[in-house]
Amino acid sequence: MEREVIFRIRRFDGEKTYWQDFRFTARKGMTVLEGLYFIKENLDGSLAFRASCRMGVCGSCAVKINGRPRLACETQIFDIGSTLEIEPLDNMPVLKDLIVDMDGFFRKHEAVKPYLIRRDDDYENPKELLQTPEELHAYYDFSLCIKCGACYSACPASATRSDYLGPAAITAAYRFCADSRDEGREDRLNLVSGSDGVWRCHFNAECSEVCPKSIEPAKAVQRMRLMSAIHMIKSIFR
């Protein structure tokens, strides 16, 4: 099955923003990313977008499609309709066309120490850190984040405060705080307990709605908030 579709793309050339329409014949099963490649190869070679794995793993191709952040490689054109409005993600500076500067997003992710912290690190004599299935289950879902930035783009708190860590970074913090092998919980709680951390979230929960991996960042933020509240109360009595 084939059908003519219109890709209405919000473009940016470094100076001005404008919309440009591209018409072409799409076939059944064609993804938005394939459509973008078709335009780049056949209609306008200057179109800029980011993509890599083409199978929903790398998170590079996240764009707004009809207002909703999605992975272009996982979205079929016919599932959306005949006219697709494609824009770069919100809350990040646009570099060119659909490419946004994710530097700040990754700096925030880096700030929450998203790695296992152990006090007994000994690379000469490594030891196995065992976990029960329950202990794995406590954080597993949250470890599936691909850092595509869809949640950050949909978050209204990130829209108004550039210093807010955002759902992805807080989810990463929770993923390690909930890990039974980790010993860096105190460090991370100090990092996310400020007004630029968990307390900035006003529970819109749109992050959970748009997450292409369904990892529920809003749930992680609320759990982190509870952890943070207990941490703050305990710190009063220390």
Place this chain on the structure above:
Amino acid sequence: MKGVSGWFTLKGKSLNSLAYSFHRLTGIVLLLYLIAHLSFLTSLRIGEETYTAFISTTVRLETLPLDSLLFLATFYHAFNGLRVVLNEFGLLYEARKALIYLMTLLGLLFWLYSTYVMYLFLTGW
């Protein structure tokens, strides 16, 4: 950054964002009402005539629909706020959409009842 428009952008968003936008909107309405309310009360310091003049312009039968809308904003904000508090305590997270419907319904019921009582009290219907 998208800025404050990010609070009210609904295209492509879910029911959560609609509830969020209304919460912000009703919050602004209540803030404006609070400012007006405090201004009215402060006018008593100027004199009783000033206060009476203020009151006579707003407390009239024709402005009752506005009072009713204020009730709507208040009840929506209160019940939706309760929902947000519950969710932020990690309670009923999975049922967050059902909770939006429930709290909106409660807000509407309280609004209708309060409007009925207000009209009954002021007009004797």
